[in-house]
Amino acid sequence: MGTAGAQQFVRWGLRHGILRRFLVRRARSGDVGARIMIDPELREDPYPYYEQLRARGRLVVTGLAPTTVDHGVCTAVLRSPDFGTGVRAPSELPALARTAVRLSSGGPLSPGEPPSMLAVDPPDHTRYRKLVTRAFSARAIAALRERVVRIADDLLDAMAAKAAAGGTVDLVADYASLLPATVIAEMLGAPVTMRRQFLRWGAGAGLALDPGLPYRDFRRAERDVLALQRWMVGHFDRIRRSPGDDILSALVAVHDEDTGHDDGRGLTDDELTSIAMLLLAAGFETTQNLLGNGAALLVRHPEQLARLRSGTASWATATDEVLRFDSPVQRTARMARRDTEVAGTAVHAGELVVTILGGANRDPAVFADPDHFDVTRADADRHIAFSQGIHYCLGAGLARMEGEIGLRALFERFPDLALAAPPNRRPTRLLRGFDAMPVTLGAAVSRGRGARAR
């Protein structure tokens, strides 16, 4: 192992290895909080374990961190100014933690660490978010609708052709992942020809969001994030030579002009790269789970699909029900910025609270018969799958539209779609979806009929 390898090993140890040992030990002793994070047995179906937590209270002090599956408590914590992302500047840390940060520095930019938008508090968060909000406004998304329909139809054509030629169709690789990857690449002005490469890098980056990674996964995550980062920096040079009318060109202009914002600062190199990488990866890493989870649920619940096909249920509500029932982002966390109280329990400054969005979305205090998948559920949109508070998903409107159009177009074209083999769950915990779903398409309904129905 060379110097870079040794540094990477130290980084792994400090960021994941020590925590991994702790989590494995706690999980073996039966700690549900730790098992949810790390136990392979829970990957397929974590929901019964969320119910174990619910039975113990609204905020449960597990051996790991206070954890909640309660809709009201999750919402309150995520919206509370008493909580932040928890990543503090090195200068604010105690000496030992400062040393650990110094020793573990040197890796690629991580989606879960500053200056990632997900991992910073105001004022930096406000400054980043202002730069990109308009591109994701309801108006901007509505203008993309026809284009998304077209992309879905083209992918379905390609799938039909593949099946006709005797190939095995994988609903994740051939549709659920390519649809959002194509849409976000076009929005950002990134080459659509690279969408499969982006997906491979994104899958590695997605690993980095889980705590206590084994060394092998950590190496893969760093390798893929670094490759995406290098590509992005090269892409900025291409933009400088020939800027377009797209989001990345606008961000590069802000960085290069240093025009200043309310606080007089433009974007640093790392801020620019981090925002661009997050927009690209968040644009498909999660939506592909929505489409994959939705397809699997509808194939397994033909009575629900029949309601959608007969027009007695709406695809928009069905999309929210998929987001509620099998949330693509299962959890997030916040750190107390000061001593406070949550659901009657004292939480001290610096303490982390784990908010399990996938559990909150099955809260019986909010959703009647929550373990029942029901595409006519009137209040399905009360889910918090897009989080709450200042980090509420920037792409929620886009994701909802892609989910609605993507699922509808799929089942209108292939009403007899069936699983050819059990789908395979992704290895990630925080992100919940499938990475393979072999299907048979059945007879196709002609493209014209689906398009008219829209």
Ligand code: HEM
């Ligand atoms: C079904 C699809 C999606 C789901 C379930 C989802 C979920 C989430 C969640 C839960 C958060 C907040 C995490 C937290 O509070 O710690 C978030 C933030 C974010 N999402 Fe999404 N997302 C989806 C699609 C998208 C899309 C299509 C984009 C487009 C670029 C996107 C961009 C972002 C960004 C930039 C943030 C950070 C916002 C901030 O920190 O202010 N997401 N998303």
